[in-house]
Amino acid sequence: MINTSSFKTRFAPSPTGYLHLGHAASALKIWEQAKQIPENFLVRIEDIDQTRCLSEYERAILEDLDWLGIKWSTPPRRQSEHFEDYKKLLNFLQSKELLYPCFCTRKDIEQEIANSPSAPHSSPAHLYPGTCSHISKDQQKELIEKGTPFALRLNMKNAIEDISSKILTWTDLSKGDQKTTAEILMKDHGDIVLARKDTPASYHLCVTHDDALQDITHITRGDDLFESTHIHRLLQELLGYPTPQYNHHPLTTDKSGRRLAKRDKSLTIREIRKRGISANDLKNMILHSNIDQLLI
Numbered sequence: 001m002i003n004t005s006s007f008k009t010r011f012a013p014s015p016t017g018y019l020h021l022g023h024a025a026s027a028l029k030i031w032e033q034a035k036q037i038p039e040n041f042l043v044r045i046e047d048i049d050q051t052r053c054l055s056e057y058e059r060a061i062l063e064d065l066d067w068l069g070i071k072w073s074t075p076p077r078r079q080s081e082h083f084e085d086y087k088k089l090l091n092f093l094q095s096k097e098l099l100y101p102c103f104c105t106r107k108d109i110e111q112e113i114a115n116s117p118s119a120p121h122s123s124p125a126h127l128y129p130g131t132c133s134h135i136s137k138d139q140q141k142e143l144i145e146k147g148t149p150f151a152l153r154l155n156m157k158n159a160i161e162d163i164s165s166k167i168l169t170w171t172d173l174s175k176g177d178q179k180t181t182a183e184i185l186m187k188d189h190g191d192i193v194l195a196r197k198d199t200p201a202s203y204h205l206c207v208t209h210d211d212a213l214q215d216i217t218h219i220t221r222g223d224d225l226f227e228s229t230h231i232h233r234l235l236q237e238l239l240g241y242p243t244p245q246y247n248h249h250p251l252t253t254d255k256s257g258r259r260l261a262k263r264d265k266s267l268t269i270r271e272i273r274k275r276g277i278s279a280n281d282l283k284n285m286i287l288h289s290n291i292d293q294l295l296i
């Protein structure tokens with residue numbers, strides 16, 4: 001059960017498109033859990049990827065949330081205005097030798113994995129093969145001085161050694177008690193990127209920082225982010241942050257169980273509004289999982 005005396009939650013859209021039915025469903029679930037109290041509920045704009053985020057989408061998302069009756073009491077934090085905060089975290093992790101620069105292109109990584117003697121079975125394609133972790137400090141300096149673009153990766157082995165507790169736990173209100181271990185972090189996540197070549201921070205870093213900064217006690221989001229919580233728990237431990245309670249909900253699907261995703265533009269709240277459907281009718285359809293009539 002949720003303890004409402006110290007309850008704070010958030011909806012954190014990335015303005016890379018208009019608010020979609022799936023996101024609206026998530027926002028409404030969160031708003032219901034906040035007991036519809038604006039002080040319990042924050043909106044955060046996760047717009048670090050300046051190549052994909054548009055202020056027009058941000059404006060439209062906020063307007064659509066308002067139309068749905070969702071209210072917040074403090075102005076949304078916009079992540080793109082806080083790159084300095086994220087830089088400080090990266091400097092802190094770097095001072096503990098937990099980061100290294102990675103100069104690889106996507107193609108370099110694919111080739112390295114394909115050339116590995118154990119490929120394809122024991123080198124999952126999503127795991128970084130560690131190429132740049134072997135580069136000497138002098139070589140790193142030389143490449144950086146030459147202006148070679150680089151990302152910053154977490155040295156997962158060092159990070160695991162840095163934390164005192166070897167099993168990290170958290171509660172997921174839908175799925176029960178969860179844990180992560182060194183084995184899971186090494187096998188499923190590896191040396192993840194914490195600052196990208198084109199964006200000086202990553203989703204994982206910014207979201208973990210902001211949830212702590214904003215005293216978020218409950219995080220409700222789609223199942224597509226369930227696995228990311230392993231990384232967020234590790235970052236909380238490395239950075240000395242508290243652990244909120246999580247609630248990962250199933251993604252909205254059509255009648256046949258197919259995920260809605262962004263494939264169907266007619267399922268943006270913008271388009272649904274144009275069809276003359278009222279906010280109340282839409283809310284009822286979403287909250288009772290009765291959205292098939294919208295899928296025409």
Ligand code: GLU
Nearest residue numbers: 012013014046207221225
């Ligand atoms: N910004 C993320 C998204 O739009 C959600 C982040 C989160 O809820 O942790 O997918």
